[in-house]
Amino acid sequence: MFRNIVVGLSGGVDSAVAALLLKRKGFNVTAVFLRNWDTADETGKCLADEDYKDAEYISKKINIPLVEVNFVKEYWHEVFTYLLESYEGGYTPNPDIMCNKNIKFKKFYNFARENLKADAIATGHYARSSFGPYLEDYKPGAKVKLLHAVNQKKDQTFFLSQVSQESLQRCMFPLGEMMKTDVKKLAVEAGLGVIAQKPESMGICFIGTRTFQNFIPQYLENKPGNFINYETGEVVGQHQGIHCWTLGQGCRIAGSSEKLFVLRKDIKTNDIFVVPGTDHPALFSRILITSKPHWICEEPESLIDSWTVLNCEYRFQRNEKLCPCRVYKSSNNKLIIVSEKEKRAISPGQFVVLYLNDECLGSAPITHAGPSLHSLGEGEITSDVDDNDGLLRASTV
Structure with a gap:
């Protein structure tokens, strides 16, 4: 059923090995380089040009065709503008989550399906699908679950937490069960050692080596x-x-x-x-209030009725440990999340991502935090945050 696969090839080692594994599995593989940003950095270099050269090198080594698609305008309007408006409004955005939602798993997905007649797409994300790494367990009409990668340290489900069910149903994650060391080893064995040695991209990709405080005044x-x-x-x-x-x-x-x-x-x-002080109690809270959530597979049964409770885990920063929490849904579809542990600097605009066992359930943007430890009495947690009356008061902050 799945024969023609289009893989997003960024020029990095992860997408390179994903393409390599797909080719070795016998799929008809086409690589696509997504040009999302075309402005030079402070050294006068365009990072996208450098990455495209690496993508060309990879595709020739693996012997697969490479197509370049320009999404610069779409990225500007649907990711970068969102970032600017968020910072201008005092919020803390997550452009990586929005890039996956609007560009990689929407624009790219539609381009692959409509223009390249792909049966499915593939990416180098460290994540797993309930349909299997190569959609071997795909069932027509069934919904797919997004699952933690085996490599917990590299898990990227956080950044995929707003992706649509439609695109996930036809997405392969070849690296979901692999460790990074094994990915690099495969790359070296395939003659892609120069790609394996590239430094990993960190932070917001288009900023480059600039500090954020030197970058953002160019636009705001x-x-x-x-x-x-x-x-x-x-x-x-x-x-x-x-x-x-x-x-x-x-x-x-x-x-x-x-x-x-x-x-x-x-x-x-x-x-x-x-x-x-970095540990000032005013910086800490145990309550997060969000806007309407995006559920990847379906809304948990325990939240179908308002003010029932879902016991699960969450994070609002990719590298933080999962924390147990209780989730309530208000009558206007907000989520009120009561954390087992106090959290520092809960920032409006960030996404809170929910997990149940290995499954990434979905996410929602944080609108504000509940009362701080300082307002509750110098770090003392009062009992009213544990009942619905307290949650209702917090949700109206």
């Missing part, structure tokens, strides 16, 4: 404001714009004898409230 106008000490109400310094700072970030302010950390941003006044 600086709007100076004050740093205000949350405890005293005193102005302790000035900044160039709230878009340059994220919650929980440390800031050395001239004249301050201690390091201060960003607690809250006021988009109306451009003031940033800061607290002394």
Whole structure:
């Protein structure tokens, strides 16, 4: 049933080995290089040009055709504009999640199916599908589940948590059961040692080696404001714009004898409230409130009725450990998540991703955090966060 496979080839080792494994399995493989960004970095180099050269090298080594598709306009409107608007509004976006949702598993998926007549797509993500790495367990009409990669440290289901059911049903994840060391070994054995030695891309891909605070002012106008000490109400310094700072970030302010950390941003006044110490209780909360969630397979049965509870695990940063939580759905389809442990710098705009055993259930954007440990009494957790009345009060913050 699945014969013609189109693989997204980025020029990196993971997508290279995914393409190699597909070819060895006997599939008719076509590689596609997605050009999402075409602006030079601070050295005058366009990172996409460098990656395309590597993709050409890989495709020739493996002996598969390579097609380049330009999604620069789509990426600008559906990912980069979202990033700019989020930072301008005081939120903390996740462009990688939105890129997978809108570009790789929508634009690329549709291009592969419609223009290249693909039976399925494949990527180098470290993730697993309930249909198997090569869709060998595919069942027409059945829904697919997104599962943790065997390599927990490299697991990328976090970034796939907004992907549609339609595209996941016809997506292969050849690396889902592999370790990174084995992926690199395969690449070296196949004559792709130079690709295996490339450094992994970290952070937002289009920023390159620049710091975020040097990059973002190129696209957003600086709007100076004050740093205000949350405890005293005193102005302790000035900044160039709230878009340059994220919650929980440390800031050395001239004249301050201690390091201060960003607690809250006021988009109306451009003031940033800061607290002394990275472990200040005002930075911690046990409640997260979200907007409407995206369920990858289907909404859990325990949440079909409002104010019933789902016991599962979550994270809102890719590298953090999963944390047990209780999830409630309000009458207007918000999620109220009560964490077993307090979490630092819960930031509006970030995605909270939910897991049950090995399954990634889906995700939702955080709208705000519930009361901090500081507001609840210097780190003491009060009982009202454990009942529905307390959750209702928190959800109206």
